[in-house]
Amino acid sequence: MNDRSLSVTEEQAVHRRLMQFGADESLATPMWEERETSVRAIAAHLASLWDAPVGLDDGGDRLILEKGLPHARASVLNLIVTVVDGAAADRVVHTLMGLGVRHPSRAIVLVPEPDSDASPLDARISTHCHDATGGGDRVCYEEVVLTVRGEAAAHLSGVVAPLLIHDLPTHVWWPGDPPFGDPVFDQLVEMGDRVLFDSADFSHLLSGLRRLGTLRRKSGVGDLSWERLSWWQELTAQFFDAPRFRRYLPNLSRLRVRYAVAPPTSRRHDEDDEVAPGVAAPMAQALLYAGWIATRLGWRRHRTLEPMKDGGFRLRLEGKHEMVDLLLEPMPTDAVRPGELLSVRLRSLGETGASEFIIDRDRDDATVATNCDGMTALLRRVAMESPREAELLSSQLTMDVVDPVYEDALRAAAILLASAREAAA
Amino acid sequence: MQTVDRQAQPVVAGKPEANPLREGLRLERMAEPCTMVICGATGDLTERKLAPALYNTLLGGFLPPEFTVVGFARRDLTDEVFRQHLLDGINEHSRNKPVKPAIWESFARGIEYHHGNFDDPVAYVELAKRLDRIDRDRGTAGNRLFYFAVPPSLYPEIVNQLDRAGLAANGDRRTTGSKRGWTRVIVEKPFGYDLDSARTLNHEMAEVLDEDQVYRIDHYLGKETVQNLSVFRFGNGLFEPIWNRRYIDSVQITVAETVGVEGRGDFYDATGALRDIVQNHGLQLLAMFAMEPPIEFGAEDLRDEKLKVLRAVKPMARADVAANTVRGQYVSGWVEGARVSSYRDEPEVAPASETETFVALKLAIDSWRWAGVPFYIRTGKALPSRVTEIAVQFRRAPLALFSRAGVPQIDPNVLAIRVQPDEGILLRFGAKVPGQGLQIRTVNMDFRYGSSFAVDSPDAYETLLLDAMTGDASLFTRDDEVERAWAILDPILEAWAAGEGGPLHFYGAGSWGPPAADELLDRDGRAWRKP
Ligand SMILES: NC(=O)c1ccc[n+]([C@@H]2O[C@H](COP(=O)([O-])OP(=O)(O)OC[C@H]3O[C@@H](n4cnc5c(N)ncnc54)[C@H](OP(=O)(O)O)[C@@H]3O)[C@@H](O)[C@H]2O)c1
Numbered sequence: 006m007n008d009r010s011l012s013v014t015e016e017q018a019v020h021r022r023l024m025q026f027g028a029d030e031s032l033a034t035p036m037w038e039e040r041e042t043s044v045r046a047i048a049a050h051l052a053s054l055w056d057a058p059v060g061l062d063d064g065g066d067r068l069i070l071e072k073g074l075p076h077a078r079a080s081v082l083n084l085i086v087t088v089v090d091g092a093a094a095d096r097v098v099h100t101l102m103g104l105g106v107r108h109p110s111r112a113i114v115l116v117p118e119p120d121s122d123a124s125p126l127d128a129r130i131s132t133h134c135h136d137a138t139g140g141g142d143r144v145c146y147e148e149v150v151l152t153v154r155g156e157a158a159a160h161l162s163g164v165v166a167p168l169l170i171h172d173l174p175t176h177v178w179w180p181g182d183p184p185f186g187d188p189v190f191d192q193l194v195e196m197g198d199r200v201l202f203d204s205a206d207f208s209h210l211l212s213g214l215r216r217l218g219t220l221r222r223k224s225g226v227g228d229l230s231w232e233r234l235s236w237w238q239e240l241t242a243q244f245f246d247a248p249r250f251r252r253y254l255p256n257l258s259r260l261r262v263r264y265a266v267a268p269p270t271s272r273r274h275d276e277d278d279e280v281a282p283g284v285a286a287p288m289a290q291a292l293l294y295a296g297w298i299a300t301r302l303g304w305r306r307h308r309t310l311e312p313m314k315d316g317g318f319r320l321r322l323e324g325k326h327e328m329v330d331l332l333l334e335p336m337p338t339d340a341v342r343p344g345e346l347l348s349v350r351l352r353s354l355g356e357t358g359a360s361e362f363i364i365d366r367d368r369d370d371a372t373v374a375t376n377c378d379g380m381t382a383l384l385r386r387v388a389m390e391s392p393r394e395a396e397l398l399s400s401q402l403t404m405d406v407v408d409p410v411y412e413d414a415l416r417a418a419a420i421l422l423a424s425a426r427e428a429a430a
Numbered sequence: 431m432q433t434v435d436r437q438a439q440p441v442v443a444g445k446p447e448a449n450p451l452r453e454g455l456r457l458e459r460m461a462e463p464c465t466m467v468i469c470g471a472t473g474d475l476t477e478r479k480l481a482p483a484l485y486n487t488l489l490g491g492f493l494p495p496e497f498t499v500v501g502f503a504r505r506d507l508t509d510e511v512f513r514q515h516l517l518d519g520i521n522e523h524s525r526n527k528p529v530k531p532a533i534w535e536s537f538a539r540g541i542e543y544h545h546g547n548f549d550d551p552v553a554y555v556e557l558a559k560r561l562d563r564i565d566r567d568r569g570t571a572g573n574r575l576f577y578f579a580v581p582p583s584l585y586p587e588i589v590n591q592l593d594r595a596g597l598a599a600n601g602d603r604r605t606t607g608s609k610r611g612w613t614r615v616i617v618e619k620p621f622g623y624d625l626d627s628a629r630t631l632n633h634e635m636a637e638v639l640d641e642d643q644v645y646r647i648d649h650y651l652g653k654e655t656v657q658n659l660s661v662f663r664f665g666n667g668l669f670e671p672i673w674n675r676r677y678i679d680s681v682q683i684t685v686a687e688t689v690g691v692e693g694r695g696d697f698y699d700a701t702g703a704l705r706d707i708v709q710n711h712g713l714q715l716l717a718m719f720a721m722e723p724p725i726e727f728g729a730e731d732l733r734d735e736k737l738k739v740l741r742a743v744k745p746m747a748r749a750d751v752a753a754n755t756v757r758g759q760y761v762s763g764w765v766e767g768a769r770v771s772s773y774r775d776e777p778e779v780a781p782a783s784e785t786e787t788f789v790a791l792k793l794a795i796d797s798w799r800w801a802g803v804p805f806y807i808r809t810g811k812a813l814p815s816r817v818t819e820i821a822v823q824f825r826r827a828p829l830a831l832f833s834r835a836g837v838p839q840i841d842p843n844v845l846a847i848r849v850q851p852d853e854g855i856l857l858r859f860g861a862k863v864p865g866q867g868l869q870i871r872t873v874n875m876d877f878r879y880g881s882s883f884a885v886d887s888p889d890a891y892e893t894l895l896l897d898a899m900t901g902d903a904s905l906f907t908r909d910d911e912v913e914r915a916w917a918i919l920d921p922i923l924e925a926w927a928a929g930e931g932g933p934l935h936f937y938g939a940g941s942w943g944p945p946a947a948d949e950l951l952d953r954d955g956r957a958w959r960k961p
Binding site: 246298385 | 449450451452453454455460463489491494495496530532533535536537539569571
């Protein structure tokens with residue numbers, strides 16, 4: 006057993022602490038753990054889980070019994086997660102438990118260790134029941150962590166398939182840098198109705214974005230970095246909901262996006278940081294944002310003004326009526342996680358006069374303002390808390406359709422990045 | 431040259447197109463910029479329901495930056511005090527609390543208080559000026575939502591005064607002020623007291639407002655499960671074919687409250703359970719359950735279908751009232767571990783009050799689909815648990831196949847749709863007990879929304895406020911529905927008042943109503959579910 010994995014009691018403590026989606030109570034059964042086990046034994050254990058009342062846990066808490074009948078549960082989703090090592094598996098379990106009542110019905114976390122000749126298959130299974138707020142409603146789910154060694158690690162899909170709850174949609178989440186092109190990767194992606202990544206984790210951002218753009222799944226491809234943008238997108242769209250401001254849209258002439266990068270010296274110490282320290286591609290979010298605006302407004306690539314340098318660049322795009330300057334600027338800061346947006350400014354010139362649409366972030370709040378002809382209208386403060394990874398995951402897990410707006414933004418982001426790079430090369 | 435966009439939309443200068451940045455965003459529904467004028471803004475409803483609903487709608491990102499609130503009531507308050515009043519209401523009653531200071535401060539800048547008496551014309555002239563100023567300063571585009579959080583007796587006065595001050599018309603018909611924008615009015619229940627008074631009220635409002643400006647709130651319709659009822663029925667192929675007299679034996683609708691009159695004794699004593707619950711929630715649930723599939727899910731189609739059901743419910747002849755209704759009133763007892771005193775001992779309740787705190791009814795829907803299927807409705811206060819549900823009892827299997835094997839009659843299948851709490855659907859059916867013998871037991875298949883989709887459902891008021899701000903009237907009751915509902919209940923009210931509708935029965939607080947309610951079903955060979 007991996008010495009870095011959490012012990013059962015620690016895990017339960019973490020679990021209780023993380024139940025923050027309006028938690029009243031959550032009940033975890035003792036963990037089932039078996040080394041050198043078989044897929045068949047695991048499947049049998051999973052099948053037995055909800056068969057009979059489980060009794061009381063060691064704290065004397067009531068378990069999965071209801072009105073004297075075994076609890077029948079409603080299942081909605083399978084999730085398969087593949088990680089690189091035991092430590093990463095723990096982080097994933099940590100995040101999954103943060104989903105609380107939004108946890109997928111069955112999560113299978115795979116830790117492939119192809120180079121190890123220890124026992125081919127180790128498993129641990131923990132089951133949880135969680136009382137949602139308002140009482141009565143109870144969500145039950147289980148987590149299966151499998152360490153697969155040696156040759157079996159090249160056949161992960163065969164290990165997972167018998168363990169899924171049948172007839173349910175299956176999502177595949179690939180935290181970290183996905184091994185595009187690896188046959189095991191292809192097998193697992195094939196099993197997912199929907200696949201989730203975080204493009205900020207791509208070690209080769211450009212090729213990663215291009216690969217993502219070519220993946221086709223029934224229920225679409227999700228990206229946690231895109232999800233992080235949703236509040237920025239909402240605020241941006243709000244500027245132009247009022248018809249009197251909408252007429253500025255075709256005359257936009259400049260978009261400046263600033264995003265956070267880690268300051269060269271300091272290290273962020275954040276106890277609650279659920280992700281691995283460091284972000285491989287902090288530019289991902291800013292690029293997706295720019296790609297989003299560009300595709301929604303029909304901007305085309307035109308010319309590179311300042312090629313990529315230290316994560317910043319300046320491009321000229323062809324807008325509907327005006328040429329548009331697009332600036333991406335990294336800003337070293339400790340205040341927020343690297344990769345998060347810090348500021349967006351949209352400027353428009355034209356016969357309607359100069360105007361600027363501003364979102365400036367300041368830790369957990371943001372100032373949103375519209376400047377038209379030198380007059381500031383509608384200055385307001387809004388909440389801008391960085392969503393936790395569990396929250397991002399949870400909204401991505403509830404999506405089950407292809408998101409064409411994301412796909413457009415993704416393609417555009419790759420084109421923007423390529424233009425900034427080509428010129429630099 | 432490569433392009434980054436494949437389907438750019440044409441944007442014509444000058445003419446406002448749809449906002450291209452909205453496409454595909456999560457928040458597809460966003461209130462239009464508008465001013466919400468709360469008439470009766472210092473009252474109980476504002477504090478308990480409206481202020482929290484507004485705040486949660488704001489947090490969800492559904493309110494545009496221009497959104498403005500004007501509180502209108504009699505007390506002389508400053509803007510500051512009024513804001514504090516709303517803030518206290520939120521901190522006390524909201525599902526998200528405490529309030530985030532920076533967000534609140536920014537929102538509070540768009541909250542004003544307008545002091546005046548509802549019968550004072552000057553107050554409305556001033557209000558009109560204020561609204562025009564807000565339109566200019568905050569860009570609310572002439573859109574106004576009036577919320578009548580006042581006793582219904584004041585509606586006609588307010589509507590007339592609004593009219594005289596030029597505030598009642600939609601933009602294109604306005605004679606003063608902004609020529610753009612809409613005007614909508616949300617009114618609270620109870621809407622009328624009987625058919626006559628409801629007609630009068632509708633008529634008085636119609637003199638000034640078009641029907642499509644009036645949003646009559648029935649907060650039950652804002653509940654997620656009630657909306658899910660349509661999805662459940664019409665979105666799944668499985669149920670619609672059996673949703674009729676061939677397969678359904680009977681339907682029970684229960685709206686049970688554990689609370690007593692909670693300090694609203696004078697209101698309740700003049701109202702009673704039939705008017706307070708059955709007229710609106712009870713009959714609306716029945717209509718949503720029994721209606722034909724609408725042609726489209728637009729407001730008018732939906733309400734047309736509900737109206738058809740209500741029209742098929744034949745009002746009882748006076749002589750039949752005693753046989754088909756049971757009314758009850760609670761006496762002291764225990765509810766949820768606490769002692770409850772008799773209804774007649776409540777403050778502001780007449781010591782010899784004949785008002786019903788419980789009612790059970792048997793109704794029939796004379797339509798092809800439902801002829802012969804009884805619909806039982808019961809509602810009451812001080813009952814053992816708080817639950818709202820619709821339970822469908824299916825017919826028994828045509829042949830008692832297993833009785834030859836010594837198995838007794840299997841219980842009929844039941845499908846229960848729970849509206850609150852624990853929104854969900856439960857199916858009861860017989861299954862063979864594992865083993866060699868043939869033993870059949872009833873099992874429950876229990877689906878709870880909460881345990882599959884654990885989302886914080888918005889409060890009904892949040893849904894409905896946003897609906898009104900976006901102009902969706904589907905979940906509001908139309909004038910003809912309200913009147914038809916009263917027409918169904920009028921004979922019952924008349925018979926009771928004339929002492930012909932059977933006696934008032936007493937039941938202990940904490941019981942499921944008087945025994946007479948059980949007899950109502952027992953006579954038909956049925957029994958109430960214990961929810
Ligand atoms: N409370 C609830 O939970 C609830 C639930 C469902 C439906 N409703 C319905 O909602 C409506 C409002 O109920 P409520 O409990 O909020 O009533 P409430 O507490 O009595 O409040 C009445 C409000 O109207 C104002 N008002 C009354 N007469 C006025 C006048 N002549 N001029 C100016 N302002 C006047 C009062 O202002 P001042 O205080 O400044 O005098 C107060 O703000 C009623 O139709 C009720 O049936 C209420």
